[in-house]
Amino acid sequence: MIHRLLPILLIIACTAGAEESPRTTMKKGLRAYQTGNYTNAVEALKKTVLTYPDLGHFNLAAAHFKQNEFKEASTHFQEALRSTDLTLQADAYYNRGNALLAQTTQLAGPEEINTAIQLAFEAMEQFEFSLRLEPDALDAKQNYEHAAQLRLSLEFKQGKWFFDNAETCLQENQAKQAQANYQKAQQQFEKILTEIDPTHLESTRLLPRTKERLAMLAQAVADAQADLTQSLRLIQDYQYLLAANLLVRESPERNYAFDIQPELKTQYEQTMQKNQQIIAIVNDLLKEVNTAK
Template sequence: MKKCIVSATKEHKGRKGQILHSLCSLRSFVAILLLSSSAFAEEKFATPFSRCFAFAKPLSQRSGPDIGTFNAACGLYRTKDFKGSEKLFGDVAAQTEDEKLKARALYNQGTALLAGTADGSITNRLEAVAEAITLLEDSLELKPDDLDAKQNLERALNWMVSGRMTQAEKLINEADGLLQQDQAKAAKENYETAKETLAPVEDDFDPNNRQVQPLKDRADGQLQMLERTVEQTKEELKDVQHAIDMYEYQAAADVMLADSRERRWAFDIDQKLGQEFQQMIQNNQNVINIVYPQAGNYER
């Protein structure tokens, strides 16, 4: 589910440059705020269009099935049935041949998605916002001068940035906690997912955001540390074998009997390495007994 967020916004990246250039003038009077995690669930969006007719159609067609569905969707939105209204607006957008009605339906569909994001996990909300961004962009392609759509797109993009950063920080904090429990493999996956979550913010949504780099540095630093830990443990295994070959039993036994959090992390990340180390201890139990006869049979 976490990686769905990353893939859900890749399609958006190619078109964002075409749409957002029209937002430059808007940004001069619409504040671009990086929302906190609490504001993430409370940001308000412009009221959707509630017009109940399509301007491009003659009067005789204003009561057609598309208009009826559009009106029904507006009614559901007003009663806060955002999921139901989002579906009906989507039906109108898919069926109508009227570009103005389609633009309004796409806008309303995206806005209904945004309005319904107050519930659920951050992951689910981010997926909904990513879909809403695409719908608002589609609406603006049909009606480029739609100020409400521009405002909602701007807010949705800021919301996406805030949500991704909140999610990434949560993943990193969870990973730090997992390391304290010697669950290094799960921690490594969290750090990697955090970086994937931040990548679209830096590459696409908000390249100049100064709060992204510190989070990336935290994740990168921990990943590099874990990589060094695995490599160091591999070297220790080689050192043990070399010491045995050179009859340096004291040195070999000391390395085999040593215990550290870093070694446990390495064994959790690379289970094959842990099995090899355990096999080496079993194969050289006589070496351990020579140096530490009181240790008996040693098992890690």
């Protein structure tokens, strides 16, 4: 990643004078910056933003950036964009894009992927704004491409995380949670293929598998509902043993259905209980008849 920080700082250092306190403070901060003492640079430069709001914020942002305080750097580069100097605006857009990208390196864990995606996308916008002001800036073009690739990578990483988590949940019979993650994975892969890269191979490969899993879970629920309906019809036709066999049938798919729709499992249990009561009554009656003979 290419950073464009020092040129502006050097210009200010050359034009600053020592007669006035704010200028002296600016020069002190720039000197600290140039010697690598970024802590002192921040302390000095933050005192200059009221007198020099545009350049003060830009220089302060640069010092924060050097201290890996990328969120603060982004904030102050944003303030520098208030400048009417188009060259300064272009540099501020460019460096704010760098600061946003750098923030993604400080994020860890799947729960932060979405935040990293938003930062990468916003960084792309900043580089694009910079290029509108300086169309021939090669570094801005390169960093735009870098941000675009990072965003694509993060978008897929999020989709893959949802898919892998869904697979794990399914193995543990947590079908409802698996279904929710498959749905999120599908949204991610479709987003990549429709909005970012229609030829993305990994998304093209995983999207059909994700849809197959969702179709299987939907079919599992439909089959369980159909079996319950069929059982009730058998009971109405006095086919109690056939209904019992259908109700107690076990399969992974039926377990998936029960996890996705707990009320369906309750209906099964209630129907089984009533059917068993009927079977018990019928058996008692048959015993009485046999005893009477």
